[in-house]
Amino acid sequence: MAIIGNLIKGVINLRNSISSETDHVKNQKETLIYLLEKAKHTEFGKHYEFSKVLDSENPYKEFKSTIPYFSYEKIQNEWWYKLHEGKDDVTWPGHPNYFALSSGTTGKTSKRIPVTDDMIEAIKNAGIKQVLAMENFKLPADFFEKEIMMLGSSTNLEKNNNHVEGEISGISASRIPFWFRGFYKPGEEISKIDDWDERVQKIAENAKNWDIGALSGIPSWMELMMEKVIDYHKVDNIHDIWPNLKVYTSGGVAFGPYEKSFKRLTGNPVEVIDTYLASEGFIALQTRPETDSMQLLTDNGIFFEFVPFQPEYINQDGSLKPDSPSISIEDVELDKDYVLLVSTVSGAWRYSIGDTIQFTDIEKAEIKITGRTKFFLNTVGSQLSVNKMDAAMKELEEQFDVDISEYTICAKRAEDGEFYHFWYLGASTTDLDTSKVADALDEALQAANKNYKVARTKALKGVKVNLIKPEVFYEWNARNKKKGGQVKMERVMNEEKFEDWEKFVQEH
Template sequence: MAIIGNIIKGVIHLSNSISSEIDHVKNQKEVLNHLLNSAKNTEFGLHYKFSNILLANQPYKLFKSSIPFFNYEKIHVEWWHKLHEGEKNITWPEHPDYFALSSGTTGKTSKRIPVTEEMIEAIKNAGIKQVLAMKNYDLPGDFFEKEIMMLGSSTNLEKQNDHIEGEISGISASRIPFWFRGFYKPGEEISRIDDWDERVQKIAENAKKWDIGALSGIPSWMELMMEKVIAYHNVDNIHDIWPSLRVYTTGGVAFGPYEKSFKRLTGKPVEIIDTYLASEGFIALQTRPETDAMQLLTDNGIFFEFVPFQPEYINQDGSLKPDSPCIAIEDVELGVDYVLIVSTVSGAWRYTIGDTVQFSDVKRAEIKITGRTKFFLNTVGSQLSVNKMDDAMKALEDQFGIDISEYTICAKRAEDEEFYHFWYLGASDTSLNAAEVANALDESLKEANKNYKVARSKALNGVKVKLIDSEVFYDWNARNKKKGGQVKMERVMNEEKFKEWEDFVQNH
């Protein structure tokens, strides 16, 4: 009998049974009040008169009319750069102990996003909420005694004068509570290895020593790790090494493009639980198996706002135009794409993290990530978001019986001076007729998106496809020193970046 596991499971059920239904609107009003109160005497709070906002009859109305939208470049130039000069009380009280490095998918140089102690506590609280949500899943008692493989960035963080730097997954893993360390794999020693390939090699060598019940990490790197373990031990699938594996906690990107290849690697069914942890904070997590949508964490140090995702509100670089309409959670609607705006206990204010979301259940505050503002392809009016592209990849997988785990696209003129969409697909079978695949992709997008269909009848002349090995995508990220961790592939590239990409592929 897994006595300890059943005790934990019982506590989880008890914790959930005594909790009342969540009032997300009330939560958000309280979070906004807390943020304003906490930061009212900072330079930012004094500049934007937070004390006046707190006294207003409609605080949110004055809040959004007083404070502009910020992206990383704007808030760094105007405010956060002072933190790197040793100043404190800038956008949040005192000075942050950590900075999360986040080059993401769109920048060559790392962003440095402040991470305060209050944010670290909020991330821990989100982790606890995730464990408590397990009561909604049909898991045996002994699952809660199994080990968890957390595949993130290196926990070998870098000391910089008065703070510590690293990716958010590395920061979080370095601060795991003592009682959890016995469950945490690959363990502190291996997790500190900076080199991705060396770290995965060590995981493969030690894999049989561990009884893994859950995996956690970005899908592309998790798949590479599993492939390495499977090959090292010469087995058919990962369950031959970790027979207790029952849960995979994914995040960072949509899981859809990886679903087929992931199932092939696991060999047996695994519960897929989605999470939304960004460098700016733990935003949402999946709380029930009936849906793959995630519930916004409305009581955990982040205030959310939403701008309808329309081309007229978005600048070319993905930032928001200053006069874009913005609403709070009480006014959102089902089925509308919104640009997500956050204000946080790390001192981010009305900050665009670059993601677009859609509500699938307003009362439960459940969302799905639908794309990136910078990855929105609107050249010649095609209006393609990442979720539409992901759906098209699934259709191709079904039609041609292949796996497509990675892809990238650029809209540009060809030699005939006409506009085309140029696609590179990381396919499990690269011998297929590329012209046939291009035609099927074109038809799928026409059927799914009326704006694309209109564009194809006018300025967009067609689709060109090249099929390449998925490994090329991973090597591209490695070349840019972005292998492993929170790294995601660019789904949409501008022409300058695409030229670099094509040169890389040609010389690979």
């Protein structure tokens, strides 16, 4: 019914036409005050004297001089553990009904990050903002009648004492409003299947029954799902099954490394829209087609801070040193790497989520994710960040006509006693001269990074490359975390983890 699509599009047009330009600095000042007011009677708020912070002439200055930085381990060991003992009003009023499980990149026991009703509401509001932003992408009216394939973790959440837990994508999908359920695929029954392979098999079997207009999920798992559907139906590309597919909303990781392999699976162009949903909250989303940067959600229950991403401010484990300087959004600069800190309506305070970002447009508060603090490779002064590595992968793809969707690296001594960077690349073909690939990678990194170039003339002897199938990375993730989940592949490994990885590769 085309009339429904035109009606929805008309409502979006109307909402966007009456919205004014956003004042992100004002939004953030108001958000900080809101968070402090709401939490001032919690244990955390009393301990750090939020009332005193609120009464000061400069609340942000008082806020950052009073409250330390928190990693997950620090806030869990000092505060959040009380939530699991049944206590209320710890770092946020009341008690969270949900906990988001996030194993991050370590493969160790899952982090349990509180998700309050206020955060659920904030994530829902971010979803509405995303729908409203669709008008900027000039999509046809009938797009708004199509179904949306949301591929995330199982919505079959686990009960644990007085709360429910699962990955944030599963929590979000389990709270889909009733009016949206007719558009949502693969539907409630299939989404509850815990086993990833069984769930994807069911999606493949039912794929022709659905008219999918949009896909949403982690790139690596989305590609595996599309490959399964294509193979099951013996077709050339995903548009042979879903001809009306127009949009893919990516998230969780940078889409760049997957761009080439993703295009190989689609027959027609697909608008890729980036989103930034972390276990700690919905942080940013792309609002316009002229850029692939994302706009920080500055009025949606999260206060942001930024620490310059410099080696002297970062501990070996990726955490921040206590005396590292932080700034608010009004003092940020373009094209400079920052460690992102959040204070949220789930009771996270000055909390490092481990990501680094750059501002690409300050007035619009638009950012790009540039990497992870744990993935910053500074052995022998090479100072390589993930965005530099991603850019080098793109150069290799063009030079050797190959898809490289996954990679990992370790800096260690070889048998000759010299330091090398050991790379494993998940490539669409392994029939390449690895010495030529290594030389090209080395040249690309030297051209892009002066610190790396200096390191190459001193302590860093060279680059060694191994080409393997991308499936090995997916199986590694499946073994260490959960297949189909919110996974950030370890782009940089320490020597102990790398030894385990190499054994795993040899077995596969």
